[in-house]
Amino acid sequence: MTTLTPVLTDTWDKDRSWRLATYERAGGYAGLKKALTMDPAALVQTVKDSGLRGRGGAGFPTGMKWGFLPPPDGGPRYLVVNADESEPGTCKDIPLMLASPQHLIEGVAITSFAIGCDHAFIYVRGEVLHVYRRLLNAVEEAYKAGYLGKNIQGSGFDLDVTVHAGAGAYICGEETALLDSLEGLRGQPRLKPPFPAVAGLYARPTVVNNVESIASVPAIVANGADWFSSMGTEKSQGHGLFSLSGHVTRPGQYEAPLGITLRELLDLAGGVRAGHELKFWTPGGSSTPIFTQEHLDVPLDYESVGAAGSMLGTRALQIFDETVCVVRAATRWTDFYAHESCGKCTPCREGTYWLKQVLHRIEDGAGQDGDLELLVDLCDNILGRAFCALGDGAVSPITSSVELFRDEYQAHIDSHGCPFDPSASALFPYTPKTRTPGTLAGAGAGGH
Amino acid sequence: MTADPQAATKTGYDAETVASLTADATAIMARYPDPRSGLLPMLHLVQSVDGYVSRDGILFCAETLGITAAEVSAVATFYTQYKRHPNGTYTVGVCTNTLCAVMGGDAIFDELSDHLGVGHDETTDDGAITLERIECNAACDYAPVVMVNWEFFDNQTPETATALADKLRLGDDVVPTRGAASVCSFKQMSRILAGFPDGRADEGVGAGEPTLAGLKIARERGWTAPSSGQAGEPVEPVETGPVGKPGSSAERPAATPSDTAVGKDKKPGEDAK
Ligand SMILES: Cc1cc2nc3c(=O)[nH]c(=O)nc-3n(C[C@H](O)[C@H](O)[C@H](O)COP(=O)(O)O)c2cc1C
Ligand code: SF4
Ligand code: FES
Numbered sequence A: 001m002t003t004l005t006p007v008l009t010d011t012w013d014k015d016r017s018w019r020l021a022t023y024e025r026a027g028g029y030a031g032l033k034k035a036l037t038m039d040p041a042a043l044v045q046t047v048k049d050s051g052l053r054g055r056g057g058a059g060f061p062t063g064m065k066w067g068f069l070p071p072p073d074g075g076p077r078y079l080v081v082n083a084d085e086s087e088p089g090t091c092k093d094i095p096l097m098l099a100s101p102q103h104l105i106e107g108v109a110i111t112s113f114a115i116g117c118d119h120a121f122i123y124v125r126g127e128v129l130h131v132y133r134r135l136l137n138a139v140e141e142a143y144k145a146g147y148l149g150k151n152i153q154g155s156g157f158d159l160d161v162t163v164h165a166g167a168g169a170y171i172c173g174e175e176t177a178l179l180d181s182l183e184g185l186r187g188q189p190r191l192k193p194p195f196p197a198v199a200g201l202y203a204r205p206t207v208v209n210n211v212e213s214i215a216s217v218p219a220i221v222a223n224g225a226d227w228f229s230s231m232g233t234e235k236s237q238g239h240g241l242f243s244l245s246g247h248v249t250r251p252g253q254y255e256a257p258l259g260i261t262l263r264e265l266l267d268l269a270g271g272v273r274a275g276h277e278l279k280f281w282t283p284g285g286s287s288t289p290i291f292t293q294e295h296l297d298v299p300l301d302y303e304s305v306g307a308a309g310s311m312l313g314t315r316a317l318q319i320f321d322e323t324v325c326v327v328r329a330a331t332r333w334t335d336f337y338a339h340e341s342c343g344k345c346t347p348c349r350e351g352t353y354w355l356k357q358v359l360h361r362i363e364d365g366a367g368q369d370g371d372l373e374l375l376v377d378l379c380d381n382i383l384g385r386a387f388c389a390l391g392d393g394a395v396s397p398i399t400s401s402v403e404l405f406r407d408e409y410q411a412h413i414d415s416h417g418c419p420f421d422p423s424a425s426a427l428f429p430y431t432p433k434t435r436t437p438g439t440l441a442g443a444g445a446g447g448h
Numbered sequence B: 001m002t003a004d005p006q007a008a009t010k011t012g013y014d015a016e017t018v019a020s021l022t023a024d025a026t027a028i029m030a031r032y033p034d035p036r037s038g039l040l041p042m043l044h045l046v047q048s049v050d051g052y053v054s055r056d057g058i059l060f061c062a063e064t065l066g067i068t069a070a071e072v073s074a075v076a077t078f079y080t081q082y083k084r085h086p087n088g089t090y091t092v093g094v095c096t097n098t099l100c101a102v103m104g105g106d107a108i109f110d111e112l113s114d115h116l117g118v119g120h121d122e123t124t125d126d127g128a129i130t131l132e133r134i135e136c137n138a139a140c141d142y143a144p145v146v147m148v149n150w151e152f153f154d155n156q157t158p159e160t161a162t163a164l165a166d167k168l169r170l171g172d173d174v175v176p177t178r179g180a181a182s183v184c185s186f187k188q189m190s191r192i193l194a195g196f197p198d199g200r201a202d203e204g205v206g207a208g209e210p211t212l213a214g215l216k217i218a219r220e221r222g223w224t225a226p227s228s229g230q231a232g233e234p235v236e237p238v239e240t241g242p243v244g245k246p247g248s249s250a251e252r253p254a255a256t257p258s259d260t261a262v263g264k265d266k267k268p269g270e271d272a273k
Helices: A020-025 A030-035 A040-050 A062-067 A093-099 A101-115 A129-144 A175-182 A211-215 A217-223 A225-229 A262-268 A302-307 A326-340 A346-363 A371-382 A389-404 A406-414 B015-029 B035-050 B055-065 B069-076 B098-116 B158-170 B186-193 B210-221 B257-261
Strands: A078-083 A119-124 A160-165 A206-210 A239-246 A252-257 A278-282 A316-321 B090-095 B129-134 B146-148 B151-153
Touching: A020 A101, A020 A129, A030 A101, A030 A217, A040 A062, A040 A101, A040 A217, A040 A225, A062 A101, A062 A206, A078 A101, A078 A175, A078 A211, A093 A101, A093 A129, A093 A211, A093 B210, A101 A119, A101 A129, A101 A206, A101 A211, A101 A217, A119 A129, A119 A175, A129 A160, A129 B151, A129 B186, A160 B035, A175 A206, A206 A211, A211 A217, A217 A225, A239 A262, A239 B098, A252 A262, A252 B210, A262 A316, A278 A326, A278 A389, A316 B098, A326 A346, A326 A389, A326 A406, A326 B098, A346 A371, A346 A389, A346 A406, A371 A389, A371 A406, A389 A406, B015 B035, B015 B055, B035 B055, B035 B069, B035 B186, B055 B069, B090 B098, B090 B158, B098 B129, B098 B158, B129 B158, B146 B158, B151 B158
Parallel strands: A078 A119, A078 A206, A119 A160, A239 A316, B090 B129
Antiparallel strands: A239 A252, A278 A316, B090 B146, B146 B151
16 A cells, blocks of 8 residues: 655644744755755756656656756856646645745755756746745745855855746746746747757746756755655656545645555545545546546556556546536636637637537537537647647547547437536535526636 | 936826836846846736726836837736736636536636626626636635635635625625735735735745645654655765766757757656657
């Protein structure tokens, strides 16, 4: 049986967990102190050896990413932390930064030292006011304690950190869109190459990493690469935050070695809500193809989830029981992608618009024979043809749900409406308000 | 003659407002190597004065950064937090992304909408509340979620949400589940988002129950991560192979296409396939 491994979460239950003093009492900043005595190249090697892979979704090896910066040319190099967390279902970085922002700040300092950066940025989504307060405060505390600023801990290393609030746009989580946004532009993805490692922020060599990736660095440096790789599976090493949400008895954050299964996690979380059973779930956010009961024993590591036809993504485990209409779920996610499409490329901009139309008419009972073929065909025209991964992600919930629940879609068409009672899925009893079909006064009216 | 700040601007702001905006904008630009990076915080700053991105605010940003008003507008209209009409004192956002919607977010939105007599992105007549449907706010383990001026109100029901709205309209303090001890106004919030903290970071909790769910079990059962000793020899990564100059993270210059290709963005987990 897999046991939980609190590392990042370990300080979260302490009194005033967000304060520097609390973090230091728990051994915080030992990693930075050790790092400053090391050769930066050796630090990069340690992170490579640890097997740490990006926790923002794509799972790219973190140390290797750092290693791809060109050699110093005397000009600036940047670290940009991706704290935009907006992928539906994903809810790990925000609680981390609320409870223990110093984990991230220490990681920023170590990473900056390793890659030769003297100005790092944390790009946090603008819709989490208190998290922004805590980050600004954490940076200020770290400056005062000499962990940031000039001549850090007497090492001669200088580092400034700017915490930057976004303004509401999911696409700004895509790393090159994030860079454009940080430069004061519309957040639209850039053509690659050049990659950020070569020409990133202000066209300078830049590392973009997820919050959890960077926050994992201090313990790797303090405890060693072998310590980290002693957790997890052969190719998916270390600990990760698994976020359970939805129809589960005790939703929340479970920090475990990669490779734990949903069956094990549900066991810890008290199972699916009482009296109900699992219908479908996302392994890594809404952009990852959905799974069912059949996948309860798939090890949640990059390779196994990939082999089973989905993606580990952000370990955002959204649990839906048998009361949930899969058409409703997919339609709502599609509203999201249509709204968040940045409009730069035609397949995604137009495709998500049409997907939304077709799905809404199926959900509202106006679906026609041939609509499912049309949906799949639209998805085929987006997948692999979009400019960035948002477009690919948009089709995942549709293609996977049509494949797994085709009959349920067909039933909406045949019986001219949704056979489910939405109130059965809610956590409280209510009487659904009647809506004039087609006007969509309620959900999915879009426009947000 | 002392320079009249108003003379240099096409905005309709009075001299005092121009002076304070200019001082704040200067502080914002100083945070970045390139002043243009200050545009997003500057737009939040404009909202802290006008309650939305006004025409004057757009002109102010354009003049400050030496770009056109059209360039500023192009950015302002891209992001949902920048409002084109005067916002209510409170933005009440109901998460209606799939997970929250299913858990009750749709019912909460419908109830609030009926109760307040406004739809998405509309403001009550008294100017107190702008109602919005919002996307996933990274609090799914607290579903259904309502945000008031982007502070968390977790685990809501139609009853708690309407009671919350009533209090806001009466001007009573409301207390977020995870956030400051009370919710500030839209303008005050916008000033914080511009990077000017209000000294309230120490208010509120560090975590709610779901955030601590796994940790609690680990504590009860005595589970910990391996200690550094348990994992065998701590690594002394000295043999690093070919490296760049001291201080460099580079093992070699990125010279071939495959060097740079590794940065290729993948969709989550794609490389696992
Ligand atoms: C549409 C889209 C949204 C994304 N959102 C996020 C996000 O909110 N946070 C994040 O860390 N990565 C996000 N990513 C992935 C980033 O592009 C990038 O891969 C990641 O920040 C790299 O960090 P990592 O290697 O540490 O995971 C997103 C990607 C796409 C295509
Ligand atoms: S795929 Fe969508 S989000 Fe990405 S560039 Fe194209 S339009 Fe923009
Ligand atoms: S779906 Fe509502 S917070 Fe994530």
